[in-house]
Amino acid sequence: xxxxxxxxxxxxxxSKFGKEAVVATGLVILMACGIxxxxxxxxxxxxxxxxxxxxxxxxxxxxxxxxxxxxxEPEEKNKAQGANDFIIFGSVAFASLMSGQTLxxxxxxxxxxxxFPVAGLAxxxxxxxxxxxxxxxxxx
Numbered sequence: 566x567x568x569x570x571x572x573x574x575x576x577x578x579x580s581k582f583g584k585e586a587v588v589a590t591g592l593v594i595l596m597a598c599g600i601x602x603x604x605x606x607x608x609x610x611x612x613x614x615x616x617x618x619x620x621x622x623x624x625x626x627x628x629x630x631x632x633x634x635x636x637x638e639p640e641e642k643n644k645a646q647g648a649n650d651f652i653i654f655g656s657v658a659f660a661s662l663m664s665g666q667t668l669x670x671x672x673x674x675x676x677x678x679x680x681f682p683v684a685g686l687a688x689x690x691x692x693x694x695x696x697x698x699x700x701x702x703x704x705x
Contacts, residue, residue: 567619575627584632585691591624592684592691599680606673625687 579587598617604610630649637645668676 567616568622569619571620571623572627575623578624579628579631584628584635585695587624588628588632589688589691591621591626591628592688594621594624595680596684597621599677602677603674 575587594617598614598621601610601617602614633645633649664676
């Protein structure tokens with residue numbers, strides 16, 4: 566539910582606050598998911614982290630997918646969206662296949678700690694993009 570139900574209002578949030586802000590919020594929520602998952606192994610920790618995971622995924626995925634539409638010309642639409650889908654879902658399939666191996670080899674805590682550098686890198690990329698856009702506007 567937490568992955569898909571927010572889709573009813575994610576578009577409105579994007580139009581109100583912007584794509585980058587929604588993606589950044591999703592990344593922060595994903596980090597909160599990692600914190601809750603690392604806090605304990607009780608059922609409430611799992612439920613809480615799964616809800617945060619779904620909400621963060623929704624904001625990140627919908628926001629980033631809408632950001633992709635700003636990167637290509639109309640005649641490139643089909644190829645660009647196809648390439649994006651292939652990369653995204655290929656990565657998801659690989660990560661899904663490797664999650665069990667990673668859990669077995671390194672444990673639950675390691676699996677949850679991975680979110681922090683990944684989300685941090687994504688947030689840094691968003692900040693760089695915002696800085697680059699602001700610089701371009703100032704030069705115009």
